Amino acid sequence: NAGVMQNPRHLVRRRGQEARLRCSPMKGHSHVYWYRQLPEEGLKFMVYLQKENIIDESGMPKERFSAEFPKEGPSILRIQQVVRGDSAAYFCASSPGAAQETQYFGPGTRLLVL
């Protein structure tokens, strides 16, 4: 039973480029969450999606960041025109429903912006 899959595990981008992070939830899970983890800081919520719907994007920066979870395929977190401050670990979590206690995390994508 595969867990939450994320790729790539490491991503290096130069300032101004686009970063695309992918997340495949656990089998049977239809709810996806994206979190960002900066050094010395806890995980910060970014966005919550269900298939084809953004439910809560209150943690997303207003510009350059977007997320989707299409009917087919993985959830994508897209960061346009990356800046050095975007360097962080980005984690995806999934849950079978909108349960409060069962978010399972993937291994993360570590983004480095040069």
Next chain:
Amino acid sequence: QKEVEQDPGPLSVPEGAIVSLNCTYSNSAFQYFMWYRQYSRKGPELLMYTYSSGNKEDGRFTAQVDKSSKYISLFIRDSQPSDSATYLCAMSGTNTGNQFYFGTGTSLTVIP
């Protein structure tokens, strides 16, 4: 004031010791309390969750919630070197959205 406060440590204990990890929080709407373990360069792994106040035990791990004090704890008995990791507390509530609010994590090293 942060929603969730957690002492970052680092905490270093000898093998076999009892470890106590704690978090405090300010939002009385939190009802679900989780503990995650995160090894270096890995994703958080769900260890335990509790609902509302009380204790929950799972093997060597015991989670305690005291909602009146807004204080939660994770106890690890007979600690092992393999327990060396960062421990994250997380919280949520039915009226706080679907996001989890995380502490910054406590780094634990168990010395053989």
